[in-house]
Amino acid sequence: MAKGLFPVEKLQSLETPFYYYDTELLRKTLRTINDEAHKHEGFVVHYAVKANANPKILRIIREAGLGADCVSGGEIEASIKAGFPHEKIVYAGVGKSDWEINLGLDNDIFCFNVESIPELEVINELAAAKGKVARVAFRLNPNVGAHTHANITTGLAENKFGIAMQDMLTVITEAERLPNVRCVGLHFHIGSQILDMGDFEALCNRVNELQDELERHRIRVEHINVGGGLGVDYGHPNRVPIPDFKAYFDTYARKLKLRNGQTLHFELGRAVVAQCGSLITRTLYIKEGALKKFAIVDAGFTDLIRPALYQAYHKIENITSEEAPEAYDVVGPICESTDVFAKQIDINRTKRGDLLAIRSAGAYGEIMASQYNCRKLPSGYMSDEL
Ligand SMILES: *Cc1c(COP(=O)(O)O)cnc(C)c1O
Numbered sequence: 001m002a003k004g005l006f007p008v009e010k011l012q013s014l015e016t017p018f019y020y021y022d023t024e025l026l027r028k029t030l031r032t033i034n035d036e037a038h039k040h041e042g043f044v045v046h047y048a049v050k051a052n053a054n055p056k057i058l059r060i061i062r063e064a065g066l067g068a069d070c071v072s073g074g075e076i077e078a079s080i081k082a083g084f085p086h087e088k089i090v091y092a093g094v095g096k097s098d099w100e101i102n103l104g105l106d107n108d109i110f111c112f113n114v115e116s117i118p119e120l121e122v123i124n125e126l127a128a129a130k131g132k133v134a135r136v137a138f139r140l141n142p143n144v145g146a147h148t149h150a151n152i153t154t155g156l157a158e159n160k161f162g163i164a165m166q167d168m169l170t171v172i173t174e175a176e177r178l179p180n181v182r183c184v185g186l187h188f189h190i191g192s193q194i195l196d197m198g199d200f201e202a203l204c205n206r207v208n209e210l211q212d213e214l215e216r217h218r219i220r221v222e223h224i225n226v227g228g229g230l231g232v233d234y235g236h237p238n239r240v241p242i243p244d245f246k247a248y249f250d251t252y253a254r255k256l257k258l259r260n261g262q263t264l265h266f267e268l269g270r271a272v273v274a275q276c277g278s279l280i281t282r283t284l285y286i287k288e289g290a291l292k293k294f295a296i297v298d299a300g301f302t303d304l305i306r307p308a309l310y311q312a313y314h315k316i317e318n319i320t321s322e323e324a325p326e327a328y329d330v331v332g333p334i335c336e337s338t339d340v341f342a343k344q345i346d347i348n349r350t351k352r353g354d355l356l357a358i359r360s361a362g363a364y365g366e367i368m369a370s371q372y373n374c375r376k377l378p379s380g381y382m383s384d385e386l
Contacts, residue, residue: 005238006278006319010386011355016282017299019366019380020357023060026276029242030064033272036245040253042262046090048228048269049075051363054380057273058082067110069228069267073100080107090225090267092139092187094160101126104134111135113187113225115162117174120181127180137185137225138163138171142206146191146199146229161189168210172219185265186210189227192270197251200226204255211259225265226252232274234313237359243271270363277362279304279378280319283354284333293328295350300332301339302370303378304361308338315359316342323349330356334373 011020037043046067049058053075059082062068067088068079079089091104092113101123104112114120114136127134141162163171168186175183190203207224214220230248233240248271258264281299306312316330325346332339341358350356369377 006280006357007383007386008319008355011280012320014280014381015379016280016355017297017303018280018378019054019361020278020280021054021057021362021380021382022276022278023056023382023384025241026057026060026273026362027064029272029276030061030066032242032245033066033268034064036249037266040249040264042258042264043249043252044223044263044265046088046265046267047272048267049079050367051269052273052277052365052367053078054366055082056380056382056385057362058084061272066272067265069269073097073103076100076103076107076109086110090137090265092189092267096123098122098126102130105130105132108132111137111184111223111225113137113139114171115139117163117171120171120175120178124178124180132180134181135184136175136181137187137221137223138168138175138183139187139189140165140168140210142188142190142203142210144190144199144202144206146194147196148191148193148229148231162187165206165210168213169217169219172214183221185221185223185225187225187227189267190229192229193231194229195231195233197247200229200248200251201255204252208255208257211257215259220259221262223263223265224256224258225267226256228267228269228271230268230271232271232360232363234274234360235315237275237315241275243275245271272363274360274363277360277365277380279358279361279365281356281358283350283352283356285352286328286350292344293326295328295330295347295356297330297332297341297356299341299358299378300334300373300375301336302334302372302375303332304341304358304365305368305370306361306364307341308336314341314361316345316347317357317359318348318350318354319357320354321348321350325349334375
């Protein structure tokens with residue numbers, strides 16, 4: 001029963017809506033990641049900070065030894081503040097501004113994942129001004145589809161991300177010409193919420209082909225970075241609280257041919273933090289419509305935007321009622337028709353004041369909160385601090 005997972009009495013006294021993080025589950029997830037990744041030589045795991053940058057979450061992840069994968073200067077700052085060592089910070093992003101590049105240079109980060117030649121030239125120029133040599137990896141668009149929502153595929157030729165594969169040799173040659181950058185790796189990321197290992201296999205095959213081509217030109221990079229994207233079971237947060245990291249890392253170990261001395265880097269976001277977080281909200285009103293019943297709650301898409309943005313499913317549980325289930329549309333208070341968490345789902349009969357847990361909300365939840373409608377940002381509470 002899910003209710004046992006929540007310290008309901010303590011949660012009752014907090015102002016809703018808020019995020020609740022099960023730090024025990026987070027630590028267990030991180031142990032599993034380390035155990036499964038370290039079975040394979042040369043595997044290095046980073047955490048994609050954009051999934052959740054709550055300082056306490058970041059600190060727990062840093063303590064587990066993961067690196068930080070950042071997509072903005074703000075994330076680099078958050079990572080440094082959380083104690084991530086500079087040599088474990090990587091920085092990707094299709095539009096890096098000068099101050100962000102300078103921040104990365106000043107902090108001697110491990111690597112810039114570069115997405116175009118103009119960007120490479122700017123990094124070279126800014127590094128020259130500081131008398132530094134920036135380590136760069138090229139983000140290549142592998143034109144590999146992923147069986148996931150169209151808004152979260154990133155590795156197709158039509159997407160804005162990365163450099164086209166056929167330009168790989170040109171950009172590497174260009175980097176050799178520029179004195180203040182050094183190409184150390186290749187970077188890929190095909191999308192998010194991927195559960196079909198065949199998609200990662202397709203990426204491995206593509207990386208192998210590209211490495212063969214580099215070999216023909218006597219080029220060898222130090223590392224390959226395959227991004228993140230491993231999905232979680234949104235339907236069964238209780239039954240499958242920890243994603244299948246074994247299958248994930250084993251797929252790469254089996255299919256991706258690392259060259260001598262190469263390291264293989266991963267950037268996992270969702271799979272690390274999604275299941276440990278729940279958005280806790282209170283039922284405000286039950287409205288009996290002509291056709292159905294609405295449970296109107298005090299959280300809205302300003303607190304968790306995934307259902308509105310990607311039609312994402314999140315399991316919802318009433319953690320304060322044992323009454324027989326009834327069907328509801330669970331909706332928020334925002335003045336937008338998309339402010340709906342779920343339609344016609346069965347939850348234990350709810351009344352004003354009940355606490356509902358919107359599950360699997362640890363990734364792309366709190367971090368995407370907004371103040372639309374002049375709402376307050378939700379707080380985040382850790383289970384071991386209540
Ligand atoms: C978003 C992102 C990730 C993490 O993706 P998840 O699906 O959360 O694992 C990793 N790398 C890059 C470059 C990203 O943009």
